[in-house]
Amino acid sequence: xxxxxxxxxxxxxxxxxxxxxxxxxxxxxxxxxxxxxxxxxxxxxxxxxxxxxxxxxxxxxxxxxxxxxxxxxxxxxxxxxxxxxxxxxxxxxxxxxxxxxxxxxxxxxxxxxxxx
Amino acid sequence: xxxxxxxxxxxxxxxxxxxxxxxxxxxxxxxxxxxxxxxxxxxxxxxxxxxxxxxxxxxxxxxxxxxxxxxxxxxxxxxxxxxxxxxxxxxxxxxxxxxxxxxxxxxxxxx
Numbered sequence: 001x002x003x004x005x006x007x008x009x010x011x012x013x014x015x016x017x018x019x020x021x022x023x024x025x026x027x028x029x030x031x032x033x034x035x036x037x038x039x040x041x042x043x044x045x046x047x048x049x050x051x052x053x054x055x056x057x058x059x060x061x062x063x064x065x066x067x068x069x070x071x072x073x074x075x076x077x078x079x080x081x082x083x084x085x086x087x088x089x090x091x092x093x094x095x096x097x098x099x100x101x102x103x104x105x106x107x108x109x110x111x112x113x114x115x116x
Numbered sequence: 117x118x119x120x121x122x123x124x125x126x127x128x129x130x131x132x133x134x135x136x137x138x139x140x141x142x143x144x145x146x147x148x149x150x151x152x153x154x155x156x157x158x159x160x161x162x163x164x165x166x167x168x169x170x171x172x173x174x175x176x177x178x179x180x181x182x183x184x185x186x187x188x189x190x191x192x193x194x195x196x197x198x199x200x201x202x203x204x205x206x207x208x209x210x211x212x213x214x215x216x217x218x219x220x221x222x223x224x225x226x227x
Contacts (some may be wrong), residue, residue, distance in 0.1 A: 006158075034214065043204065043217045044159075092160055103147050103166075105215060109158040115129065 002028055004096050006108035013084055014116055020080045021111045029074040030096035034105065035067075046111040050077050072087030084115040120207055122218035134192040135144045136221045138205035141186060145207040148181060149215070153202045160201075162190070176214050194222075200225045 003026040013019050023033060032051050036043040048069050050056040056069035058110040066088075077096075081088050091112050095105040117143045128134045140148065146167050151159040165172045165179045165188075172179045178191040188205055203225040209216055 032213070041220075041222075044221045046214055046216075049214055095159075095215075103164065103208075104161060107159040107161075109152075110156075112156070 002098060002106045004106045004108040006094055006111050008111060010112040012114045014029045015085055016083055018080055018082045019084055019113060020078055021092055023077045025075045025096045028098040031099045032097040033071055033077040035079050035094045037089055038093060086115045089113055089115045120205060120216050120218035122205060122221045125222050127224045128195050130197055132195055134195045136190045136203050138188040138218050139186055140207045142207055142209055143164055147208040149206045150190050152206045195225050197225045197227060199223060
């Protein structure tokens with residue numbers, strides 16, 4: 001149980017286009033979902049925290065208009081990278097908290113974004 | 117402030133024990149975690165420890181927590197080549213429950 005999926009697993013896009021990444025909790029209801037960004041050989045940097053039905057809370061330095069987060073249901077959150085540029089190329093990972101398991105975040109497999 | 121520090125690299129021989137160290141700053145953290153990440157993959161939770169515990173053992177993994185020094189370690193017994201990966205420690209920040217990750221320790225296991 002407690003599986004989180006992400007779609008797509010990798011995406012290549014042209015500079016200036018927008019890209020949407022989905023994060024789904026497959027077998028549990030996620031009270032909170034988190035979006036992280038990871039550069040090669042670096043740690044995970046938390047971008048934002050989202051709760052179902054409310055606005056996401058962004059970490060300092062993360063542009064909310066650039067990285068749009070929608071948490072429409074208890075099993076789905078989306079991250080849209082708007083007007084992507086090559087510096088947005090990164091590995092994006094989501095995680096989710098289950099209302100039944102307080103002490104663990106369940107991580108998705110990640111999405112590799114490459115902006116040309 | 118939020119800060120988790122790890123050494124960046126560790127190299128061991130197959131069959132030896134590996135010890136990966138981590139220091140953190142938030143004394144009110146409730147849980148501390150160890151995750152494993154293989155190339156191009158997401159994070160796999162290895163183990164976690166509640167902040168009122170000193171030690172936790174799970175098969176080949178032993179976690180030691182020194183809350184006074186805010187020091188956490190992960191010992192992998194009988195390290196195998198399949199253990200080669202990046203290991204992240206993380207603390208659960210009391211406010212909002214978010215996780216703060218260390219930089220990751222790249223473990224290289226030589227046959």
